[in-house]
Amino acid sequence: MKKEPLVDCCSFLHLHEDALHKVLGEMPPDETLYDLAELFKVFGDSTRIKILYALFEAELCVCDIAQLVGVSQTAISHQLRVLKNAKLVKFRRDGKTVFYSLADDHVRRIIGQGMEHIQES
Amino acid sequence: MKKEPLVDCCSFLHLHEDALHKVLGEMPPDETLYDLAELFKVFGDSTRIKILYALFEAELCVCDIAQLVGVSQTAISHQLRVLKNAKLVKFRRDGKTVFYSLADDHVRRIIGQGMEHIQES
DNA sequence: TGAACATATGATTATCTGTTCATATATTAT
DNA sequence: ATAATATATGAACAGATAATCATATGTTCA
Numbered sequence: 001m002k003k004e005p006l007v008d009c010c011s012f013l014h015l016h017e018d019a020l021h022k023v024l025g026e027m028p029p030d031e032t033l034y035d036l037a038e039l040f041k042v043f044g045d046s047t048r049i050k051i052l053y054a055l056f057e058a059e060l061c062v063c064d065i066a067q068l069v070g071v072s073q074t075a076i077s078h079q080l081r082v083l084k085n086a087k088l089v090k091f092r093r094d095g096k097t098v099f100y101s102l103a104d105d106h107v108r109r110i111i112g113q114g115m116e117h118i119q120e121s
Numbered sequence: 122m123k124k125e126p127l128v129d130c131c132s133f134l135h136l137h138e139d140a141l142h143k144v145l146g147e148m149p150p151d152e153t154l155y156d157l158a159e160l161f162k163v164f165g166d167s168t169r170i171k172i173l174y175a176l177f178e179a180e181l182c183v184c185d186i187a188q189l190v191g192v193s194q195t196a197i198s199h200q201l202r203v204l205k206n207a208k209l210v211k212f213r214r215d216g217k218t219v220f221y222s223l224a225d226d227h228v229r230r231i232i233g234q235g236m237e238h239i240q241e242s
Numbered sequence: 243t244g245a246a247c248a249t250a251t252g253a254t255t256a257t258c259t260g261t262t263c264a265t266a267t268a269t270t271a272t
Numbered sequence: 273a274t275a276a277t278a279t280a281t282g283a284a285c286a287g288a289t290a291a292t293c294a295t296a297t298g299t300t301c302a
Contacts, residue, residue, distance in 0.1 A: 020189065183250095
């Protein structure tokens with residue numbers, strides 16, 4: 001991830017030098033880490049979390065989501081776009097109505113792990 | 122989560138009314154969802170993701186983290202505070218040096234699930 | 243005690259984000 | 273074709289956020 005040589009910044013460095021090189025070796029490429037942060041950023045908004053939670057139970061149309069979440073249709077639409085770009089939700093059109101649903105099970109698992117964490121604290 | 126009665130916003134609502142009430146029933150309280158978003162917000166920054174990833178392998182002192190991540194000591198310190206507040210990392214002091222490590226296994230699992238998601242796309 | 247080192251904190255600033263408002267697109271029914 | 277409905281999009285603004293700089297705290301050693 002970082003190519004520059006390591007400086008002996010604090011007296012403990014030499015004790016951990018092998019560990020440091022292991023870290024450097026196993027660190028995913030910067031781009032991957034950036035993408036990962038981008039993904040979690042999507043989960044980092046309560047409106048989007050509510051949308052995802054609502055979709056846990058059922059496929060829902062935009063106006064239903066808006067009501068459940070208690071936010072304007074416009075705001076929901078913007079947020080659904082974010083979720084769509086992150087491939088967290090998919091959609092199908094039926095006449096005038098568009099139905100959204102969870103894209104896959106990662107959403108459930110990620111939110112589940114997060115929930116576990118905050119409930120232990 | 123939302124107490125107001127549901128409006129018949131689109132023609133599909135009645136088809137899903139039971140699903141909607143199931144959603145409303147199983148939705149965690151607003152405060153929980155807010156906390157959940159706050160947690161994921163912490164994962165939603167590449168500097169913090171890098172810090173957490175570095176701590177996957179080993180307990181590290183601040184200056185080592187700064188070098189590995191390639192960011193100033195000050196910036197790392199600010200971010201470590203965020204991670205600490207979210208109970209994602211813990212620390213111990215040894216003389217002048219402070220060593221940080223992962224607080225528990227949720228960090229690994231959450232990042233692992235995220236990684237799976239981005240690598241499938 | 244004072245100098246050197248490791249880390250933390252506060253203020254500032256530039257950038258990013260989410261909502262709102264106005265409007266556009268798409269579909270259906272009359 | 274026109275109106276009505278469901279959703280999407282663009283611009284703009286307010287609030288949040290992360291890095292930087294200056295400085296403070298805490299620890300060790302001479």
